Amino acid sequence: MPTNPQTPDTSFLPDYLTDEQRNIITAGYEHSVITAVAGSGKTSTLAWRIRYLLAQGHDPNRMLVLMFNRSARVDFERKLQQVCDQSGLAPPEIRTYHAMGYRLYKRFVREGYLPNFSDKILTEQEIGYQAWMLTRRLAPEDLADEIRRNKKDYVETATGFIDLVKTCLSPAEIVFEELGYSDKHKYLIDLFHSFEQWRKSQARISYADMIYEPVMAIHQNPPLQRLVGNKMDLILVDEYQDTNEIQHLLLRYVAGDRARVTVVGDPDQTIYEFRGAKPEFILRRFSDEFESPLEQTLSFTFRYGHQVALLANHLITHNTGRKDVLCHSHPSTAATRAELHRADNDGDEVLKILQSYNSEENNQTAVLFRVWSQSVPIELKLLARQIPYRIDAGKGALFSREVQAITALLMVVS
Ligand SMILES: Nc1ncnc2c1ncn2[C@@H]1O[C@H](COP(=O)(O)OP(=O)(O)OP(=O)(O)O)[C@@H](O)[C@H]1O
Ligand SMILES: [Mg+2]
Incomplete structure (x- = not known):
């Protein structure tokens, strides 16, 4: 509990923090929802908020910090360590939703509420293989040809549906209706049930089950609600715009009536809709x-600077379901310039721009595109001109299936 709530010490807060950030860091002890734009220091502000609460005497063992995935957790741990450096304050534990769900799952098994399961989590390949076998078995005969020709799409549709059902409490039938799947995919409902039957017969779980199974169990068993709830004083959640219903429920059950909950996020950055995330949370x-x-x-x-902020604001107003927060570039931020180049051929245009830069400028240039296929003409142009480049993820155009097929063919011919 706070040691001296009247005159909280804030001398350790760095001067560069903005008033908005300061207000969040030093706010009272209540639920709070923070809507913030991209790159506005959400994560840093959360870290300083925790340091402030610790300095006020809050017990780190009764604080829960929830992150979306492992890399966010690792980044945040590092950030919090920097912020708490030399303060002598022990930071709270940072957990991902999955890790928290998994821990509860194990506990519910020990308590006899859920059947035991193998520690060998189902891989994407195993799930994909089952989804493929079940699609072949359960989809209507007149789709058979199309399915064989579009194996990848059908496997993705099936695995996607299985995962989506597990992002909420609704049964597969309702999820199917609500998401507006076309009639030809009606077999997905049976497929979901058959998949679950197979999975349970093997005592295996997927990543989605780490949260889905324990939340379902809590939902159906009031004693479990008492077991998990009201253990924490404070819960802080980053990237809350990417929450789905099942994660939101987990948060509610763990919070109970006791924990004060702070959620931080940017509704305009909801990028996990394919996993049931919705800005409405x-x-x-x-x-x-x-x-x-x-x-x-x-x-x-x-x-980014003012021009990019302005551009982003213009574009994002087309979104529905958002909060009317205008993104300003902070005065301390370097100016950025935006230029529009209209071109029929991306590769030629990008090449022209890059050739106008010296090598130092090229070193500091990033080329972004929406889908990998757009990188092929650009990479081929760069290769032809011997302009060095690095691919951030994936292997690049030369290793794409199409180019490899052509290379193989040329080798045979030669
Ligand atoms: N008051 C400040 N003055 C100067 N720089 C700041 C300030 N607050 C945050 N920053 C810097 O802004 C950058 C973005 O911060 P941070 O990653 O915390 O933002 P975020 O809102 O969590 O971003 P995202 O939208 O990607 O989640 C970081 O480099 C951080 O150090
Ligand atoms: Mg962040």
Whole structure:
């Protein structure tokens, strides 16, 4: 509990923090929902908030910090360590939703609420293989040809559906209706049930089950609600815009009536919709279900200058289901210039621009594209001109299936 709530010490807070950031860091002890734009220091502000709460005497063992995935968790641990450096304060544990779900799952097995399962988590390949076998068995005969020709698509549709059902409490039948799948995919409902039957017969679980199974168990067993709830004083969640229903419920059950919950996110950055994430959780559901939270914003970005912020604002107003937060570039941020080049051929245009730069400028240039196929003409042009480049993920055009097929053919011919 706070040692001296009247005059909290804030001398350790760095001067560069903005007023908005300071207000969030030093806010009172209540639920709070923070809507913030990209690169506005959400994660850093959360770290300083934790340091502030620790300095106020809050027990780190009764603090839970939730992150979306392992890399976010590792980054945040590092950030928090820097922020707490030399303060002598022990930081709280940072967990991912999956790790928290998994821990509860194991506990529910020990308590006899759920059957035991193998530690060997189902791989994507294993799930894909089952989905393929079941698609072949359960899809209507008149789709057989199409399915054989588009194996990858059909496997993805099936595995995607299985995962989506596990992002909420609704049964497969309802999820199918709600997501507006076409009639020809009706077999997916049977496929889901058959997949689950197979999975349970093998005592195996997927990553989705790490959260789905324990939340379902809590939902159906009031004693489990008492077992998991009200153990924490404070819960802080980053990237809340990517929450799906099952994660939101897990948060609610763990919070109970006791924990004060802070969620931070940017509804305009909801990128996990294919995993059931919806901006409505940060826009409405949180405020509906966690009593009258403090509403705060971070509206200055440190990631880009005014022109880019303006462009982003213009574009993002086309989104539906958002909060009307305008992204400003912070005055300390270097100016960025945006130029529009209209061209029929991306490769030629990119090459022209890169050739106008010296090698030092090229070293500091990134080329972004929406899908990998767009990189092929650009890479081929760069290769032909011997302009060095690095691919961030994947192997690049030369290793794409299409180019490899042609190379193989040429080798045979030669
Ligand atoms: N008050 C500040 N003054 C200067 N730089 C800042 C300030 N606050 C944050 N930054 C810097 O802005 C950058 C973005 O910070 P951070 O990653 O915390 O933002 P974020 O809102 O979590 O971003 P994202 O939208 O990607 O999740 C970092 O380099 C951080 O050090
Ligand atoms: Mg962040």
